[in-house]
Amino acid sequence: MEVxxxxxxxxxxxxxxxxxxxxxxxxxxxxKEMEPTLLLPMGFGAIIxxxxxxxxxxxxxxxxxxxxxEEHGALSILYDAGIANELFPLVLFIGIGAMIxxxxxxxNPKLMIFGAAAQFGIxxxxxxxxxxxxxxxxxxxxxxxxxxxxxxxxxxxKLNSQFVGPIMVAAYSYMALVPIIQPPVIKLLTTKKERxxxxxxxxxxxxxxxRILVPIIITIIAGLFAPxxxxxxxxxxxxNLIRECGVLDSLSETAQKVxxxxxxxxxxxxxxxxMHYEQFLAPQTLLILGLGLFAFIFDTAGGVIFAKVLxxxxxxxxxxxxxxxxxxxxxxxxRIVHKLGLKEDPQNFLLMQSMGVNVSGQIASVxxxxxxxxxxx
Amino acid sequence: MFKLxxxxxxxxxxxxxxxxxxxxxxxxGxxxFEPTNFITNLSYMGLGMLGIFIxxxxxxxxxxxxxxxxxxxxxxx
Numbered sequence: 001m002e003v004x005x006x007x008x009x010x011x012x013x014x015x016x017x018x019x020x021x022x023x024x025x026x027x028x029x030x031x032k033e034m035e036p037t038l039l040l041p042m043g044f045g046a047i048i049x050x051x052x053x054x055x056x057x058x059x060x061x062x063x064x065x066x067x068x069x070e071e072h073g074a075l076s077i078l079y080d081a082g083i084a085n086e087l088f089p090l091v092l093f094i095g096i097g098a099m100i101x102x103x104x105x106x107x108n109p110k111l112m113i114f115g116a117a118a119q120f121g122i123x124x125x126x127x128x129x130x131x132x133x134x135x136x137x138x139x140x141x142x143x144x145x146x147x148x149x150x151x152x153x154x155x156x157x158k159l160n161s162q163f164v165g166p167i168m169v170a171a172y173s174y175m176a177l178v179p180i181i182q183p184p185v186i187k188l189l190t191t192k193k194e195r196x197x198x199x200x201x202x203x204x205x206x207x208x209x210x211r212i213l214v215p216i217i218i219t220i221i222a223g224l225f226a227p228x229x230x231x232x233x234x235x236x237x238x239x240n241l242i243r244e245c246g247v248l249d250s251l252s253e254t255a256q257k258v259x260x261x262x263x264x265x266x267x268x269x270x271x272x273x274x275m276h277y278e279q280f281l282a283p284q285t286l287l288i289l290g291l292g293l294f295a296f297i298f299d300t301a302g303g304v305i306f307a308k309v310l311x312x313x314x315x316x317x318x319x320x321x322x323x324x325x326x327x328x329x330x331x332x333x334x335r336i337v338h339k340l341g342l343k344e345d346p347q348n349f350l351l352m353q354s355m356g357v358n359v360s361g362q363i364a365s366v367x368x369x370x371x372x373x374x375x376x377x
Numbered sequence: 378m379f380k381l382x383x384x385x386x387x388x389x390x391x392x393x394x395x396x397x398x399x400x401x402x403x404x405x406g407x408x409x410f411e412p413t414n415f416i417t418n419l420s421y422m423g424l425g426m427l428g429i430f431i432x433x434x435x436x437x438x439x440x441x442x443x444x445x446x447x448x449x450x451x452x453x454x
Contacts, residue, residue: 116429
């Protein structure tokens with residue numbers, strides 16, 4: 001009978017709490033359709049790693065003679081193979097790069113500046129987090145504000161943060177919550193008159209040569225300033241180059257669909273190996289979740305306030321809401337700004353400008369990650 | 378639950394022995410409370426934002442130049 005029921009003695013009430021958290025992530029993924037590609041595998045993974053003696057993660061097993069042996073779990077093997085060495089998020093970046101169309105930002109390059117401004121929350125949260133954590137952990141928490149899962153994973157891993165699990169959960173959860181987080185912040189910082197500012201879209205023609213050269217040049221420039229970012233920026237730009245070169249359509253399609261989906265499956269469920277109750281249910285986790293929220297709020301505020309400051313000096317005013325699109329949650333942040341613009345004025349189409357800023361935010365967030373690695377590695 | 382209460386109790390005790398506004402909340406050694414760190418680390422914020430603006434600024438300039446050189450008209454020619 002002990003063979004059948006012996007494992008029940010290993011049950012801890014905190015495992016039940018993690019089952020509930022896993023269930024909540026699954027609920028948000030399915031019912032609310034919030035980032036289901038990641039929240040569902042993470043939620044399910046959180047449940048399976050918190051089953052007593054779970055064979056999904058590496059465990060120390062003591063046999064009847066008192067000998068201790070290590071039983072390797074699949075999720076731990078996948079974690080060592082793809083997350084501990086940052087391989088999965090980097091390869092995912094190839095797929096993400098192949099999905100992004102740089103056209104809107106290349107036709108109006110001055111909008112890139114808002115992508116830079118909207119990374120303010122990363123560094124502000126770094127300073128705030130340093131009140132409670134050592135500097136490398138604080139930097140890893142600040143990078144939640146990059147609103148970019150692969151960047152958050154790579155930075156947290158390279159800085160050997162002990163909070164990789166909560167950081168990843170925070171990053172992906174808040175990316176899904178951008179439609180809830182951003183609008184109140186935008187409305188608080190802008191007037192109705194400002195939200196109604198129209199920005200006529202006059203696209204410049206972007207040649208194919210420019211589209212091919214830009215990813216190469218961005219990689220070189222970012223790499224010269226932040227060499228630690230070469231893998232992050234390089235893989236993103238490589239994906240974009242595959243898309244834009246025009247001679248690798250099958251590779252581009254594979255990168256956008258098969259590769260991205262395959263890595264996402266592995267990434268989502270493997271992240272959950274860091275959600276064992278002993279690591280996850282700590283007071284620090286709540287603090288990290290709170291600081292992550294601050295990062296997103298201050299990213300949004302940074303972009304909007306920057307636009308408002310610029311408007312003091314500009315004759316042709318910018319709609320300050322597009323500053324909020326500089327957060328790297330692509331394409332959600334761009335769409336949110338466009339919808340808010342339409343809500344105030346049904347004839348105000350901000351989509352191309354906001355998507356351009358959103359793309360530049362993707363680039364700027366990766367550069368921010370590289371700079372943080374430069375500072376602390 | 379007992380561990381949490383123990384943590385809170387030892388934290389309150391340690392505040393009584395600390396100097397000035399600095400208090401240390403000890404759990405497994407990774408959780409501290411040092412408000413002055415916010416000011417100390419503002420330099421990273423300055424450097425980081427400056428770095429991003431410089432890099433993005435350079436990319437903007439390069440993109441302007443590329444658009445000028447390789448406009449669609451030139452490509453057609």
